[in-house]
Amino acid sequence: MQALDSHWHNPSSLYPTAGEVKHLLEESRETLAQHLGIDDAQRIIFTSGATESNNLVVRHVAATSSSSRILVSEIEHPSVLQPSALAFGERFEKVLANETGVIDLNALADQLRGQSVSLLSIMAANNETGVLQPWSEANELCRKYHVPFHCDAVQWLGKRPATQLGECDWLSGSAHKFGGPKGVGFLVTPPEIDRLHNAQSGGPQERGLRAGTENYPAIAAMLAALGHAERLSENSDSIGRERDDFESRILELIPGTQLCGANAPRLWNTSMLVLPEHRNLKWLTRMGDLGFALSTGSACSSGRGNPSHVMQAMGLDFDEMGRVLRISAGWETTPSDWNALSEALAEVYQSLNSNAKRATRSNTISLTDINSYPDSRLQSFLQTQRSASK
Ligand code: PLP
Secondary structure (H helix, E strand, O other): OHHHHHOOOOOOOOOHHHHHHHHHHHHHHHHHHHHHOOOOHHHEEEEOOHHHHHHHHHHHHHHHOOOOEEEEEOOOOHHHHHHHHHHHHHHEEEEOEOOOOOEOHHHHHHHHOOOOEEEEEOOOEOOOOOEEOOHHHHHHHHHHHOOOEEEEOOOOEOOEOOOOHHHOOEEEEEHHHHOOOOOOEEEEOOOOOOOOOOOOOOOOOHHHOOOOOOOHHHHHHHHHHHHHHHHHHHHHHHHHHHHHHHHHHHHHHOOOOEEOOOOOOEOOOEEEEEOOOOOHHHHHHHHHHOOOOOEOOOHHHHOOOOOOHHHHHOOOOHHHHOOEEEEEOOOOOOHHHHHHHHHHHHHHHHHHHHHHHHOOOOOOOOHHHHHOOOOHHHHHHHHHHHHHHO
């Protein structure tokens, strides 16, 4: 608020108050560099968020490597997967994940060995499951095979210590995932980069790498939020136990529930459940009525009803994907919030079960349900289920 009030001037202008904003902007860059363990703050450029940062990396690498391949984990965010497929075409290769949602390091080592690779991109933590990825080991493999490494650290930042992330060649972050404003983020570039190919052109801001007037108030808010989130995450072990207690309680209250990625290390705030019965949209609506903001998959794809590529990578079938509920807690979520959530889920489960018993139709899947899914593969799967249950 202070920055909006007093430091709204264009940092590239020459009058004194603008110079002050320029100075504060550079201070923010230094502070972020310290958070990330980076010696040279000039490696950081501010962007509009991680979608832009991820696109910048992939498009730059595509423009500067004519024949080598890009390796991208199959559970990356679409802002890495899509530009990679578009810019690299047949030279785009996926790194597979196992059924707990962790990328396979042995397979990755084989992929890196013996072929020319211009970039490996592995996220630090997955946005749907919260499962932590072995990004540091992947970075070491890249050092061994002289391959540049990109890490999308959007979900990690503000929840786990960030100091070693600066060892990555390229790094993306986004403020709104650690409590800052939407529409601001950053990209760390390798030290030698003095031009980003395929970036928007215009003014000389951000060392000429990223044209456009910097949004200093948003950048100041991003840094304030990062510091705050990191302080609150210092006792993340105990907050993680609260999520684990919630999951144990759910297994008692709603028998047959599966926990996704529970056998792998996860962020403390995420829980992805495959419920034993009833479509997730029904759960979502009932839980929304009780004041809980839950999700069926990633926010980017859940609104469109497309099956999640992360759940597919973990081997869930269409039926299971239709029963997934994703829960993300915040830094201030308390044990009593988790308790209220488990009680509400149990209540909704009972009410959905008693409604189902009252239903007069013998088939459990209605045509209206089926047609509400825009995805044709899911529709035909449900049609088959419906015919089988008749
Ligand atoms: N990468 C990951 C892992 C994300 O979770 C998100 C957003 O949800 C993004 C990238 C895109 O970030 P932004 O919304 O800042 O463009």
